[in-house]
Amino acid sequence: MLETSFCLKVGHLLLYAMSESNITEFINPSTFILLGIPGLEVAHVWISIPFCTMYTIALLGNSAILFIVKREPSLHEPVYYFLCMLAVTDLVLSTSTLPKILSIFWFNSREIDFNACLAQMYFFHCISAMESGIFVAMALDRYVAICDPLRHSTILTNPVVAKIVLAVALRGGVLLVPHPILARQWPYCRTNIIPHTYCEHMAVVNLACTDTRISNYYGLFVVFSVIGMDVFCIVVSYVQILRAIFSLPTKDARLKTFGTCGSHLCVILVFYMPGLFSFLTHRFGQNVPLHFHVLIANVSVLVAPMLNPIIYGVRTKQIRDSLFQIFTNKGT
Template sequence: MSDSNTTAFTNPSTFILLGIPGLEVAHVWIAIPFCAMYAIAIWGNFAILFIVKREPSLHEPMYYFLCMLAVTDLVLSTSTLPKILANFWFNSNEIDFSACLTQMFFIHCFSEIESGIFVAMALDRYVAICHPLRHSTILTNSLVIKIGLVIVLRGSILVLPCPLLARQWPYCRSNIIPHTQCENMYVVRLACADTRISSYYGLFMLSCRFGLDVSFITLSYIQILRAIFSLPTKDARLKTFGTCGSHICVISAFYIPTLFASLTSRFGHNLPRYVQVFISNVYLLVPPMLNPIIYGVRTRKIRNRLLQFFTHKGTKVISSGGSSQTELCVGAGW
């Protein structure tokens, strides 16, 4: 790094977000699809919250989980995208040190919360498909609230040490972060101290997410697939598998880039920096855009209520009573 990009300081007042290194000339054009995805995420997730709040028949555990996911996606995308767009379009690349640590907390905290919500939704699908007659008695509203509180507390407590550790390090190398946002390892790497504890703790968080959350989701879907293949007709199996398969794709779009970004930030020194940064933005951009489409538009009750809202034709929202195993996954459920 050149001398103009370095400075001698121990308590930086601001950091400089470089954006996507190597693609600076294309920032204006890259911001266009980023802005489009952000707009879809904002509109789609607010639409889910609005419809669930307005429609009493949607006041059920499965839709509460959808609302939790929508709020998480709104916070996760809003904590990064406005600053990224301001950087790309208006060259507003400075960020206050405290604001940087706050952004770091929100990024990693709500990523952990989203992972926990995916676990809760996998549990809901497992109960709905494998034990449909007991679904309402197992997943009560009070249990959903408790699950939501545990997810939020787990994410907050697990991530809180990251900004606390980052704040205590002395910074004397540079205040330039070669990234679009304040990722933990990219900030800590600027410190002139032994920061192995931050690196090890980051790996611990990653192992919790993939060792626990992904394992539970995998086990749930193994049971779900067994239930799907036991359905009586081929058409029911294909329809249910197709719908649940789209959910697996959305979950993969969240976990795979997260794993890739976390590992390459530590070990992918030979990989071009712009590839690392671009992939790390995928899990902040794509899931918030896809989730309201997959979990909202493809959910029959929400789709019908949305059509009714726009067409004003009084489309009747089908009630959830008497749903079969297939309908719980395809229509009235997920």
Template sequence: MSDSNTTDFTNPSTFILVGIPGLEAAHIWISIPFCTMYIIAILGNFTILFIVKREPSLHEPMYYFLCMLAITDLVLSTSIMPKTLNIFWFNSREINFSACLTQLYFIHCFSVMESGIFVAMALDRYVAICDPLRHSTILTNAVVAKIGLAVVLRGGMLVMPHPFLARQWPYCRNNIILHSYCEHMAVVKLACADIRMSSYYSLFVIFSVIGLDVFFITFSYINILWAIFRIPTKDARLKTFATCGSHLCIILAFYIPGLFSFLMYRFGHNVPLHFHILMANVYLLLPPMLNPIIYGVRTKQIRDRLIWLFAHKGM
């Protein structure tokens, strides 16, 4: 490593991303599942958007929220994977300072948006199952648009201080980021200043977003499960329960690794760094890959439309 990496500076022109510390020799092998997951996420989410756009019968709140989730997943996974794969395949580890802060913003902004969309989808399922006769009058197109706007504004505004605070710190230790992408705390920990403001604000965002969103999701699904158990027909009860169960699994796949990744930078000093970085990548890749499968392929209307498209194209 050159001496420039440890020279005093306040505004670094570039940062150096090391990939997964301790597993550099295995980067090529690690890139295979990562690239596979990314390709599935891209194809799956574009397929969801294409089918919903082409099929007028799917122009309903549930599918609008599903499209919002697909767009969020596309941006979230694309924010990290091209650069990560460049590190793994070509050892292209440099990233411009401004590009790093932009990546930081997009990652955290769209993570907050994804959490908000899960809340919106839980609300949609709650109304559809617990008050089906009023579903179309409660969740009108105007209401769905307002919910979508609120989700976007919340994510954009809550995360906006992150890059501004990160830009103001002096970086005079080194410019080597022990990560495969510009994670917020991985960046600001390089500053030779009191970064408690960044750290405390980050914790505020994490616990306010996750705390509120998990509360509303839990409240919705408790009421949904209560309504399911009151369904007289066993087959209908099992079908609805299976659908909600799969939705809960994908929600847990998003929140558990995400919370683990955020907290390890502050409290997980005994956790091996390579394991932490792997989990941080899985957290941003697994939900975008699983969402179109769970919410798309397992949804009858989308599955039927997809089969029809393939059959029609085959003819």
């Protein structure tokens, strides 16, 4: 009887020690597990086909924009500088997420190092904030070009463009630094499984087993101060642009300018709407199916980088002519 009670006590002590060691290890996980698209694991291979196609188009399209603008001195103007910066952010945004997503779909490679996850989180949100600022700069450029064309070259000089680009880069780089710093401090004792295709900020923070209100409040501050302000500036710019369009003398000029601005607005909506949907779903959309949430969240890293070089590049006459000249010269 004494031996039995002794063995039970030893067994309880061993179990307690093992559980304590597991919790201690799990508070600082060395890796996270990305599930991909929860509920659609069977279809991952099929889903990878459009994902890979859009990623390839984004890589080729944005690289072509950078090559053409660098090659053609006639394109060394503010609007094309902004377009080049947009191409760079699209390349970084898609490349920071898509290779890992495709490795999940193709090779079931779900593990991601803890530090790599935080780095991916930072770059995704940092580049997204930069891209938002670039859209504001491009809306400003369109506003000056349409509403005050005679002063365009004197208002948007190269030094002014350089300052705008620097301000956009610094704002995104500095404001998003607290995200990974705060996320690194939280203990993760619930699970290390992230039901997502990449390390999105709230998807990671929601795994913490402590009070994360600081991260939540700071996330709200970033959204309202960056995205909210940028959307406001874009709306004001395009309202003024539309007023100028409707005052143009000929119907053809109105239709042409309106078509260009309309396509720009569609791309801007494609960029902002998935992010807004994901932001609201994390906080209020508990009834939204998880696979639908994850699919929509991937639109901003897939569709926008694919569409930007097409809408802003191929549909721009100067770039289209330069691209045609490159191919015709190679042909001869």
